[in-house]
Amino acid sequence: MDFTNVSLVALRVFREVAERGTFTAAATALGYTQSAVSRQIASIERAAQAPLLERRREGVRLTPAGQVVLRNAARILDQLDTTARELAGLPADGGTVRLGWFPSAGAVLVPKAIAALRRSHPAITVTTREGSTPALVRALRAGSVDLALLASAPPFRPPDAESPALDVQVLIERALCLAVPAGHPLAAGDSIAFADLRGQRWIAGPASGEDKLMGVWPGLDERPEIAHTARDWLAKLHLVAAGAGITTVSPSLEAAAPPGVRILPVHGGPQELRRIALAHLPGPLPPPTTHLADALRATVTTG
The missing domain is CATH 3.40.190.10 (Periplasmic binding protein-like II)
Known part of the structure; x- marks a missing residue:
């Protein structure tokens, strides 16, 4: 195997494909055509004399040889970035x-x-x-x-x-909480009973992949009514403030909650940790x- 003719462009493309998980996503991020990305990957695989990526329907996965190449490619590219910083006279x-x-x-x-x-x-x-x-x-x-x-x-x-x-x-490690409108019946006390979560209107994240129903209390024993769908957490909190529904939140978001929102723990059911x-x-x-x-x-x- 001979890596002497492998270009830095090919190394950057390979790292991008490994990070993005698909040729299409890497091409979009780099502003290249998908065929150009494929050519760069092919050039590295020729030099390695081994497949570096396992092509799957859902994307690509690094082979053991690919992991070795990625580890060293990342080191080379980082060293070049460090060299550029030193030449620029940065502190x-x-x-x-x-x-x-x-x-x-x-x-x-x-x-x-x-x-x-x-x-x-x-x-x-x-x-x-x-x-x-x-x-x-x-x-x-x-x-x-x-x-x-x-x-x-x-x-x-x-x-x-x-x-x-x-x-x-x-x-x-902290327990999950609920964000509720300040005027909502659930906001009357210092905590919320798990049994009172039935029949509520929820503000949730997109129902796809790992973010499925992000915002609905886990383990709820009914099909939840999703009133609004939003990925952005601040958007969810502002919808709560508007009285549009309730949503799960990390306690750390209390400082970012807009006026009109209470963030409260839930008791009486299985504790949900994050x-x-x-x-x-x-x-x-x-x-x-x-x-x-x-x-x-x-x-x-x-x-």
């Missing part, structure tokens, strides 16, 4: 950290952590992206993000089955990434 104690985060973390947690980091380490630049758990895990594997904030529900499983296993640290975890590839983290991880950890702990 030695600075650096760029790429953070991925789950929907709703951008309402309070991520902005507060970045603000704290800017005060303590102003030379560090943070770039972020929102995504689902599978998308963020692929981005970690592809080297496109350095850290990922992940949210998970029982049963708590590893974020993927690939090797090596990701380094995952649970930052906090975890927030910080994930990264195994191995020591560079100082800028460690500083951001510390800021996220402190923000979660202090609320």
Whole structure:
């Protein structure tokens, strides 16, 4: 095998396909045609003398050889980015950290952590992206993000089955709550009885994939009435404020709730737990990434 003629463009395309999960999504992200992406992947597979991607109906999966190539491609591309920073004369104690985060973390947690980091380490630049758990895990594997904030529900499983296993640290585990209009009968007390959730109108996320009925209390023993569908958590909270329905939320969103919304715990039924975890590839983290991880950890702990 001979990698001497493999271009940097091909490496970037390969990383994008590994991260996005399909040739089509990678082509869209890069502004390429799908045939151009296919040609770049073919050039790397010729150099490797082995298939690097397993083509499936739902997308692509890295082969063992593909995992080796991706790991080294990500290292090469990151080294080139570091070289560019040094040539640009950027501060030695600075650096760029790429953070991925789950929907709703951008309402309070991520902005507060970045603000704290800017005060303590102003030379560090943070770039972020929102995504689902599978998308963020692929981005970690592809080297496109350095850290990922992940949210998970029982049963708590590893974020993927690939090797090596990701380094995952649970930052906090808290019970799910309900957001209800301040004038709603459910808002009369300091908590809500599980039995009173029957017959309510719900504001939920799109019913697809892992986000199926996100916003409806899990384990409800009836077919829920979905009054409104919204993916954005702040949109859901404003719909609650308008009296349009109720929705599940993390307690961390209380600081972002608009006037007219109460966020309350539920009692009398099965407790629904949610975890927030910080994930990264195994191995020591560079100082800028460690500083951001510390800021996220402190923000979660202090609320």
